[in-house]
Every structure is written in structure tokens, then in C-alpha cells.
Amino acid sequence: MYAEMKHPVLLWLAGALLTVTAAVSWGDSASQHHLARGTLSSTSQYIVPAVQLIRDDGKLVSLPAEMNDGRPVVLNFIFTSCSSVCPLMSEVFAQFARKLGSDRDKVHLMSISIDPEQDTPARLREYAQKFEAGSEWQHYTGTVEASLAAQRAFAVYRGDKMSHTAVTLLRVAPGMPWLRLDGFVTPDELLEQYRQLLQEQGRTEHPRKSASLSLHDGDS
Amino acid sequence: MAGLLALFTAETDATERVGPSRGEMLYRQGVLPSGKPLRGEREQAVGVEGMAAACVTCHRRSGYGSSEGTVRIPPILGSLLFQPSGKHPLDTQPGAGYTPGRIAYTDETLARAIRHGLVPTGRTLGLVMPRYDLDDATMASLIEYLKGLSATVSPGVTDDTLHFATIITPDADPIARQGMLDVLQRFIEDKNDFRKGGARPLQRNVGFNYRVTRNWQLHVWQLTGPPESWEPQLWARLAKEPVFAVLSGLGGRNWAPVHHFCEQAALPCLFPNVDLPVVAEGDFYSVYFSKGVLLEAQLIAKDLAEQAQRWGVHRVVQVFRAGDIGEEAARTVTAAAAAAGLQSTSHVIQAEARADGRSLALQDVAADDAVVLWLRPNELAALPAEPVRAAAVFASGLMGGLENAPLPAPWRGAVRITYPADLPDGRAVRMHIPLAWFKVRNVPIVAERVQADTYLACGIVAEQLTGMLDRFEREVLLERFETMLNTRLFTGYYSRLGLAQGQRFASKGGYIARFAESQGARLVADGGYTVP
Numbered sequence: 001m002y003a004e005m006k007h008p009v010l011l012w013l014a015g016a017l018l019t020v021t022a023a024v025s026w027g028d029s030a031s032q033h034h035l036a037r038g039t040l041s042s043t044s045q046y047i048v049p050a051v052q053l054i055r056d057d058g059k060l061v062s063l064p065a066e067m068n069d070g071r072p073v074v075l076n077f078i079f080t081s082c083s084s085v086c087p088l089m090s091e092v093f094a095q096f097a098r099k100l101g102s103d104r105d106k107v108h109l110m111s112i113s114i115d116p117e118q119d120t121p122a123r124l125r126e127y128a129q130k131f132e133a134g135s136e137w138q139h140y141t142g143t144v145e146a147s148l149a150a151q152r153a154f155a156v157y158r159g160d161k162m163s164h165t166a167v168t169l170l171r172v173a174p175g176m177p178w179l180r181l182d183g184f185v186t187p188d189e190l191l192e193q194y195r196q197l198l199q200e201q202g203r204t205e206h207p208r209k210s211a212s213l214s215l216h217d218g219d220s
Numbered sequence: 221m222a223g224l225l226a227l228f229t230a231e232t233d234a235t236e237r238v239g240p241s242r243g244e245m246l247y248r249q250g251v252l253p254s255g256k257p258l259r260g261e262r263e264q265a266v267g268v269e270g271m272a273a274a275c276v277t278c279h280r281r282s283g284y285g286s287s288e289g290t291v292r293i294p295p296i297l298g299s300l301l302f303q304p305s306g307k308h309p310l311d312t313q314p315g316a317g318y319t320p321g322r323i324a325y326t327d328e329t330l331a332r333a334i335r336h337g338l339v340p341t342g343r344t345l346g347l348v349m350p351r352y353d354l355d356d357a358t359m360a361s362l363i364e365y366l367k368g369l370s371a372t373v374s375p376g377v378t379d380d381t382l383h384f385a386t387i388i389t390p391d392a393d394p395i396a397r398q399g400m401l402d403v404l405q406r407f408i409e410d411k412n413d414f415r416k417g418g419a420r421p422l423q424r425n426v427g428f429n430y431r432v433t434r435n436w437q438l439h440v441w442q443l444t445g446p447p448e449s450w451e452p453q454l455w456a457r458l459a460k461e462p463v464f465a466v467l468s469g470l471g472g473r474n475w476a477p478v479h480h481f482c483e484q485a486a487l488p489c490l491f492p493n494v495d496l497p498v499v500a501e502g503d504f505y506s507v508y509f510s511k512g513v514l515l516e517a518q519l520i521a522k523d524l525a526e527q528a529q530r531w532g533v534h535r536v537v538q539v540f541r542a543g544d545i546g547e548e549a550a551r552t553v554t555a556a557a558a559a560a561g562l563q564s565t566s567h568v569i570q571a572e573a574r575a576d577g578r579s580l581a582l583q584d585v586a587a588d589d590a591v592v593l594w595l596r597p598n599e600l601a602a603l604p605a606e607p608v609r610a611a612a613v614f615a616s617g618l619m620g621g622l623e624n625a626p627l628p629a630p631w632r633g634a635v636r637i638t639y640p641a642d643l644p645d646g647r648a649v650r651m652h653i654p655l656a657w658f659k660v661r662n663v664p665i666v667a668e669r670v671q672a673d674t675y676l677a678c679g680i681v682a683e684q685l686t687g688m689l690d691r692f693e694r695e696v697l698l699e700r701f702e703t704m705l706n707t708r709l710f711t712g713y714y715s716r717l718g719l720a721q722g723q724r725f726a727s728k729g730g731y732i733a734r735f736a737e738s739q740g741a742r743l744v745a746d747g748g749y750t751v752p
Contacts, residue, residue, distance in 0.1 A: 081720035084278045084348050085288045091266045115720060117728040117751045143751075144716075158289060161720065162703050165289035184347050186264035 039183030041193070046169075046178055049149045053112065053142040056124040063150060066138070068174040071108040074194065075169040077156050078139075079115035080127040085166050088184065092168075094131040095187035096194070107194070109137035112150050114161045116141040154178075170194060172201045243365025246358065248281070250274030253358055260350025268350050275362075278348070280721075281504065282695035283369040284310065286703065291348055298367030301325045309689045330366075331359045370693050376464030377434075377692045382685070384467040385439045385457070387492065389450070391472030396667035400470050400493060400674045401440065406661045407678040408436045439463060443478075450477040458485055464692060465490055467681060468674045473545055479506050488694050490701075491677035491726075493670045495618045496545035503724065505694075507701060509673055509714065510727040513549035513594070513618055516638035518752035519730055520592055520614050521556030528562055528590070531611040536564040537585055538592045542571045546594020546619055553592055562590075575599040582608050593635070594619055601626040607634045614638060614732070622669070623741040632735045636746055640730035641669075641713040643743055653710050669713055676712040680705065715749055 048064045055061050067073050078086040097104045113119035124139035151157035156167045168181040245251045250258040250270045257270035278293045285293040300308040305322040323340040334352050337345040376383040412435045439461045443450045469492035479498035482489035482505045495512040536557045540546035557564040573579045585608045593615040600620050607630050617637045654675045684700045706718040714727040729751035733743040
């Protein structure tokens with residue numbers, strides 16, 4: 001089982017330690033600043049809810065387990081009947097993956113449906129194929145309740161799927177804070193943000209963080 | 221050479237065929253006059269092609285635009301674009317259409333906006349809008365199409381009346397027919413009572429009304445004869461009585477001709493009472509509450525896929541009457557059974573055969589079979605007294621009468637009923653509104669589900685028409701359902717309703733349930749609400 005499910009207090013402690021680390025190491029990027037066209041960037045700690053989702057291959061999976069598979073996570077929320085915002089966000093993911101080249105295997109792109117009753121695994125696979133999603137990119141559906149729990153946990157729920165906005169979330173490792181990009185990002189911007197996060201993580205590698213992470217790993 | 225020949229034939233076809241105009245092909249399908257897919261570019265090469273680049277994808281069939289969160293897709297009707305802000309009724313809707321300080325476009329400035337994203341005010345169009353490198357002739361055909369888009373009022377709308385039809389097939393249940401008509405007529409009387417004594421339009425000083433309350437008038441299109449004669453009958457009725465939309469309706473075994481007619485006539489067909497609707501992705505004009513027996517079939521298929529092994533099921537035996545709606549549903553289960561590695565066989569009752577011990581004797585059913593009963597109430601009641609010994613028995617709730625299914629007592633404990641709506645206990649609070657309305661309006665309840673669905677359909681249509689200013693466009697009404705239906709709280713029989721672009725079945729899940737007691741109509745869910 002996962003830390004998120006089993007030991008909320010432990011997780012909170014680990015999270016609190018990391019927040020301090022992050023606030024120091026993130027420096028300027030921890031405070032909000034503008035990307036191109038008014039896209040807003042911020043960092044936050046989100047508690048990944050212990051919900052089960054259905055992956056596009058039809059398997060029932062745990063959201064925390066999907067996020068803690070060892071790869072950095074880039075996350076968005078979409079639905080396949082969406083005509084304007086989602087295809088654009090998905091195309092950005094597709095091009096981001098393409099630009100990563102062979103490094104695309106080192107990242108986990110996750111897209112969670114906000115219209116889960118319509119978006120069956122088969123529909124998600126069809127959608128993913130349109131954007132040439134490879135093994136680095138999975139789409140998720142599930143019950144309405146599970147999708148809502150995920151949306152609420154990441155503060156992207158807007159009351160109705162038609163009111164959704166473009167949000168991209170990045171996290172380099174379990175326990176680390178999430179970088180949140182509100183608004184549209186271009187593939188290059190996403191790549192830059194992603195690489196910057198990886199670099200910053202590299203710089204902040206120190207015993208205390210490794211300790212809390214191994215605590216995590218040992219528990220999973 | 222073959223390619224050249226193909227190109228040549230394609231071109232001759234295009235010139236000879238009387239089909240959609242070049243502008244329409246571009247707008248609705250993202251296809252250039254050359255036959256190549258339309259391409260649009262966005263910053264950073266996040267381009268779009270084909271259907272994704274087609275105008276309709278964002279600006280919708282009506283051209284009224286849409287909005288998603290903070291992204292506003294403005295209307296692109298010629299009648300609006302070629303006028304400055306404030307001169308068009310849509311300018312009164314700040315949410316959807318309002319563009320502050322719009323300077324009227326000309327053909328040249330519109331072409332510049334489409335090609336380069338530059339609008340007359342000096343503003344640049346947003347990131348979501350692609351830039352299209354169209355040649356002059358293609359651009360001209362697109363602009364011509366935009367000028368004609370939603371330019372005329374839809375048929376069935378007069379100065380003081382909105383005309384609706386309701387379509388009833390000859391094989392529809394006569395009791396449900398009367399129940400549905402009672403609801404429709406009473407609802408419309410209520411609506412029209414509001415106008416008695418005269419209702420003045422809400423006017424603005426810029427020369428248009430932003431709301432006019434119209435009388436509703438219902439035309440009952442009762443079909444007769446065999447299904448192949450229905451479409452000509454419907455075309456004749458439409459010519460005689462132009463209507464804005466088809467409201468509710470009642471089908472029997474075959475609704476396909478009505479669905480097809482509505483699609484061809486570009487006539488909205490709103491929430492008809494049919495248990496076997498037409499599933500045709502890409503069709504625009506028919507909207508249903510659910511997939512009916514096809515949803516039941518999917519619920520059974522999902523259950524079998526998940527449980528067959530645990531139950532030790534090796535074969536699926538389906539019982540249906542030839543020509544009834546269960547036949548089509550059984551096909552869905554057969555296909556799913558094959559995919560799950562199960563055998564399947566059908567026990568078919570001949571179309572004219574009596575439902576009795578002989579036609580319903582299921583002697584060859586084995587203990588490792590799953591039995592699916594696609595039977596009507598009279599057929600369920602005629603089942604042999606002794607239930608089959610099978611690993612699982614399912615019965616279609618829609619066909620068998622849901623909680624009132626007249627199963628012989630010994631069968632009640634064995635049968636699991638598919639229920640493609642919310643269970644009676646779950647919907648009790650939501651049903652207060654229709655049931656109270658039936659009571660105060662003296663509408664006898666003779667077919668509760670049909671009547672509740674009809675009332676729900678009337679409510680949804682009235683609600684969405686109220687927000688349509690003084691402009692009644694058929695396409696806009698459907699597009700409003702797509703965006704607004706999700707937020708409706710009072711959804712009658714259904715747990716929730718929701719649509720989006722391209723979705724035409726509002727309720728997507730249901731239950732498999734068992735009778736709670738040896739008598740009575742109380743059902744308990746066997747598992748949770750499931751969306752197969």
C-alpha cells in the first residue's frame with residue numbers, strides 16, 4: 001500500500017519537511033510569476049487522493065501508485081468530447097514528448113478525464129492514438145466520484161466540465177511540491193519548466209530529502 | 221497513373237454532385253476544395269488538421285460559438301461580423317458573444333483575421349484560434365458560407381407561435397401513448413396560459429427583441445402502416461405543418477425511420493420515448509435520454525465479463541421474440557460474450573407465437589449457463605412455474621416492466637433485473653416534482669416512466685428556449701443542450717444527465733438489481749451504479 005493511503009500523518013510530516021526544502025530551493029519560482037500570455041505558475045503541495053481509476057488499457061489502478069512509479073509526473077485533466085481547450089493541451093503534451101526524444105521514457109504524462117461516464121477506456125485509447133501517445137502517456141477514467149476526487153485534490157474542479165480551464169501540473173518525485181501552470185503553455189515552455197525542475201531537484205538532493213523519500217519507498 | 225486517375229474522378233464527382241458547398245465542406249468537415257484536409261497553424265507549431273481544424277469544431281454548427289472555462293469562442297455569423305458591436309441580438313449576451321468595440325468586418329478584413337489573426341480593432345486573435353492560409357477563391361467560399369450561416373429563422377417559428385410535433389409509431393403502446401399526450405398537452409396549456417391577456421416582448425432600443433414569449437402549438441404526427449412508409453408520411457406532415465422541433469414522441473419496435481427522417485430534415489428530435497434508439501455517432505439532430513435496451517445489454521456484458529469465471533459460466537442463452545427490440549440487444553450481448561470467450565445461443569420465440577409454456581420452455585439450459593430474458597411483461601408472466609437452473613439469470617427491466625415485472629414468484633429470487641436508470645429509492649426525491657405536477661394538473665399516471673420522461677423533456681426544452689433571445693435556431697437549441705444539461709438537478713428517473721459536443725445519450729449508466737422480497741416492487745441494487 002501507499003504512504004498516502006496508510007499514513008496521512010507521516011505523509012504530512014514528510015510533506016512539511018519538503019515544503020521547507022522546496023521553498024528555499026525553488027527561490028523565485030515559488031512565488032507566482034507570469035509566463036507568456038498570462039499563464040500563471042505557482043507551486044503547491046497536493047495530497048494525492050487514494051482513489052482508484054481505470055487506465056486506458058482497462059486496468060483498475062491506484063492514482064497514488066500511478067504517480068509514484070519513479071518517473072516525474074506531468075498531469076492534466078481533459079475530456080474527449082472537448083473541442084477547444086483539451087485538444088490544444090493534448091497536442092502540447094504530444095509535442096512535449098516528441099521534443100524530449102529518447103528522454104520521453106523518463107517522464108510519465110497523465111491525463112485524467114473529467115467526463116468519465118462518456119470516456120470509456122476504448123474512447124480514451126482512440127483519443128490517445130490521435131495524439132500519438134506512447135508508453136510515456138496514459139489516460140485515466142473511472143467513476144464520477146473518483147474523477148471528482150482527483151479534480152478537487154488538484155484544485156481544478158470548476159463545477160462542471162464545460163467550465164474547466166487549462167491547467168498543467170508537474171512533479172519530479174513523490175513528496176516534492178507540484179509546479180502548477182494555469183493557462184496555456186507551449187511545448188517549449190513546458191519543456192523548459194520541466195528541465196528546470198529536474199535541474200533544481202538535482203541541486204537540492206541532500207540526505208534529509210533522500211531519507212524522507214526512502215521512508216516513502218519503504219512504505220510502498 | 222492510378223493516383224492521377226483517382227484525382228481526375230474525384231474532381232468530376234465534385235463538380236457533378238449537388239452536395240454541400242465548398243464553404244460548408246470547409247466549415248463542417250475541414251476539407252479544402254482540392255479534397256485535402258484543411259490545416260491551421262498556431263504559435264509554436266501546435267497546428268490542427270482536418271476535422272480538428274474545421275470551424276465547426278469550436279464555433280459549432282450554428283456559428284454561435286461556445287465557451288469553455290475562460291476560453292470564449294465568439295460567434296462568427298456573417299450577420300454579426302459585418303456589423304459593429306451592439307447591433308446584433310447576440311451582443312446582449314456578454315458571456316457567449318460579446319466582443320467589446322467590434323468594428324464591422326469587410327470581406328478583406330475578415331480574410332486578414334482568418335489568415336493572420338489580425339482584427340480591425342488592431343487586436344490579435346487568441347492562441348486557440350488557428351491561422352488559415354487559404355487561397356482567395358477558398359476564402360471567398362468560406363466567407364459566403366459565413367454570411368448565410370443561421371441567417372434565416374428556423375421553420376416552425378412564427379411571430380407568436382412555436383410549432384412542435386410529437387411522433388408516434390403505430391406499434392407504440394396505446395396506454396403509454398395517452399399518458400404521454402396528456403403530459404404534453406397539459407404542459408403546453410400551462411405554458412400558453414401564461415400568455416393569456418397578452419405578453420409584450422422585452423425590447424431594446426437598438427431594434428430587436430431580446431425575449432419574446434410565444435405560444436407553443438403541438439402537432440401529433442401519428443404514423444400508420446409499415447415502417448418503410450413512415451418517412452414519406454413524415455415528409456408530407458412536415459411540408460404541411462412546418463415545426464421547429466420534435467418534442468418527445470413514442471416508439472415501439474423500430475424507431476430508425478424517424479431518426480433518419482429527423483437527421484435528413486435537420487429537425488431536432490428531442491428525447492423521444494424509445495427503448496431501442498439509434499446509435500449513430502456523428503448524427504446531430506436526435507437526442508435521447510439513454511441507449512435503452514442497448515445500455516441494458518452493455519450492463520449485462522460487463523457483468524458477464526467480470527463474473528463469468530467466478531460463476532462458472534460457459535455459455536450465454538438469450539431468449540427473445542423475433543422482431544422485438546430484444547433481438548438487437550441480444551446481438552450486443554452475443555458479441556460481448558464472444559469477446560469474453562463464452563459461447564452463446566439464442567432461444568427465439570417466433571413473431572406470431574403465443575407466449576406460453578411451450579414457446580418459453582427452456583429445457584436445454586444447463587447449470588453453467590447464463591440466461592438473459594429479453595421478454596415483455598406478458599411473456600415473463602407466462603414463464604414455466606419452475607425457474608431454470610442456471611448460473612445466472614438476467615431480465616431486461618425496460619422490456620419486462622422494471623420493478624413491476626410480473627415474474628412468476630419462484631423466479632423472483634433467481635432473476636437479476638437490468639435497470640438503466642436510477643432505482644425507485646434513489647430517485648424518490650427527484651420524482652417529487654413530476655409526481656406532484658401530475659397530481660395538481662390532474663394527469664392520471666398510467667405509464668410512469670414515459671410520463672416522467674415526457675415531463676422532463678418538456679422542462680428541459682422550455683428552459684433552454686427561454687435563454688434563446690428572440691432567435692430560435694434549431695442547431696443552437698441542440699448546442700445549448702450539449703453545454704447546459706450537465707448542470708440540471710431535477711433529472712427524474714435518471715441519476716444524472718450530461719452531454720457534450722457529439723454526445724447524444726444523456727444518461728449513461730444503470731444498475732443490476734434484485735427483488736428485495738418475495739412480493740412487491742422493492743428492488744435492491746446488486747452492485748453500484750455502473751457505466752458500462
